[in-house]
Amino acid sequence: MAYSWDNRVSFVVRYLYDIDNNGYLDSHDFQCLALRSCILEGKGDCSAARLQKYQHIMLSLWEEITELADFDKNGVVSVDEFKQAVKSSCVGKKYQDFPQALKAFIEANFRMIDINEDGVMGVEEFRYDCIQRMVVEDVKSIDDAYNTLLNDDDRRKGGLTLARYQDLFAQFLSDQNDNCPANMLFGPLEQ
Template structure:
């Protein structure tokens, strides 16, 4: 099922963390992610200071993931190891109870999606973020996923604030219910092979 907990965790690994698409997580993925985040935040412009901040966040995330999930201490984290670590550290927990580096990643990811830096992820920003990651052939599918995320407060505000994004991200990883609104956080998911 596309919105099962297993598939959502597979999605996180494959589309957010495994930058070189080799099926495993390693330090290099997080170094690449730091540069990617810096360039996306700068809309192509490179800021060395911002890069250093992103590199610190990404290497901290890698170290935390390796500590939690690299069970055989070989310097790589498999999808199975990652799932086991997420199961132990995220399922049934709220954002505030997540590992610190993961919270820093979630907050940094919000900044990437919030293109105009107004503190709210609007529909156009959500659409843009989705199509940079997944194949979509109909904008209505993206709009439906976005609307499924929103509660009444989100609609009044015109989108998702950081605190609401944190809540949804925590549910995406931590709530095994396939029908919770958070399953739509990254747009329409497809079943991973």
């Protein structure tokens, strides 16, 4: 059940977007995401230019989410509304068919994870990303999750490239199969 499509989409809301942990999405979450993204990518530095870039990305993402998911037009998006929107705009689709702002978020998320900026997410970067979001008791579970994502080409390249991460992120949201190949994209999930 932890890797069901429903739980994976709930994970995206809870651990990637709902920064203030109040159980729903609103503009405040995306303002905070912009600052978080700026600081993480800058490894502590928060330049005005980078912050402005992330404010644009996150504001665009929030506007797109509200357009797709705020069905009752109350200025907040519940988990159920978000799931319904993902189902209609992402399920069964490839990365290139995703909404533009979501693609921008995915690319920005990869840049934050790629700490050494070599264009490849290695196991150490994957560990760092996972441990920031959730409680994990054993590094082996994170390493095992990472290794399930890798194909032979990934291993030759030393990890996940941006293009591979985009494909996996798209699978994570679009594949409703509980045994989706991208189940472990964010590490071992809880139900």
